[in-house]
Amino acid sequence: MRKALYLLLPIGAYFFGAFLSEYLGKSIKRFHFLRWDTVLIGIEILTVVVLGFLPAKAPDQICQVVLNFICSMQFNTFRQMEGIPAATTFVTNHIRQVGHFLAKYVRHHEKTYSSRVKAHGRLILFFLCGAIVSTVTCRFFEYRSIWGSALILLIVFGRLFYADISYEKDLLTRVPHGH
Template sequence: MRHHIEASSKNDTNQEFFLECEKHWVFWSLILVGGFYGAYTFMARGGVFCNAQTANVVLLSMAIGSGDWEKALYLLIPISAYFMGAILSEFLAKKVKRFRMLRWDTILVGFEIPVVILLGALPASAPDQICQVTLNFICSMQFNTFRQNEGIPMATTFVTNHIRQTGSNLVKAVRDKDPKADLRWKMHGSMILFFLVGGIFSTLLCEAFSVRAIWGIIPVLFYTFIRLMIADRTYERELLAKVPRGHS
């Protein structure tokens, strides 16, 4: 097993070993999921985005400024859900590591599957806030858990920074002939592309299946979960205590 890991490390382009949960394919899969969730809540569950909270904080400040306290209190719900998702994922990651069975990263992806099944089973008449807050919570945990894509800091639930990094690193790659910048702009650009694909896929399914459309992302989650679980139980079993990059 140790020889297998060492061989994998030597074969890596950067002569570095990356855990399976840090690989490109994982981040591509998860940002596709992030794009899917965002389009789903906007198309089928209340016309809001669940991926990040910048817009909700802006709306909160506007509500407070205009004295609309009812709306301000309402907006605190998704913001608080996002806040609690980060706290819970940070807490559980430490707890889970002690058991040396599966990584928290793997468990989180597996946890998303039954949640998505339940959300898709809700009737269209169910309050949209149930789905919105639940996905806020999940997106926060996913954002806080998956932090670096083979050594490159990245988010899997929104693309604002990916757009900035693509432009910034493209200039450095062309102007300075920087090979690291060349890799970075391509990787950040690919994240934007997969996010778009997730959003397009979600939109098409929502138009055809309405609230049941969320089930369409289950194959991606299931595939990701199975591959991560195999890594945890076989060739990375001895590395379950190793902390992914970006975490202390």
């Protein structure tokens, strides 16, 4: 019974992450300064930095529940890439999409299918790069390797922040597709 109750924690964290990202995503626009996706990347950076400071003896479940929460927020917030539905936290769907659109392209030779293959292929490539970087950082930094993701997130945050205050400033009030 105790184990069954424990399983409610990561599931609850995932549920609450989706709820909170949906709720805050709409509320943040009132400030007309940063888009919700930029704010979320900032939250992710803070989260992985804090998790990196946990002692090695800390229960793994702490990271699991916190990352379930953050990944749910990310999955719910980043639903599209270049107008194409995309799951940013899972690679398996992109592998399926490449196969699906490659078959359509071979059959019909339409540019739309080719561009979808390339878009999903890029996401697979990014996942692969992330796996390689994670493997290398784990080897050298062990429990602090999570900070490698903070570095990548910092680059993403910088690009989103710059877009929010400059060339995409007029998009601050736009509701993201899928919300």
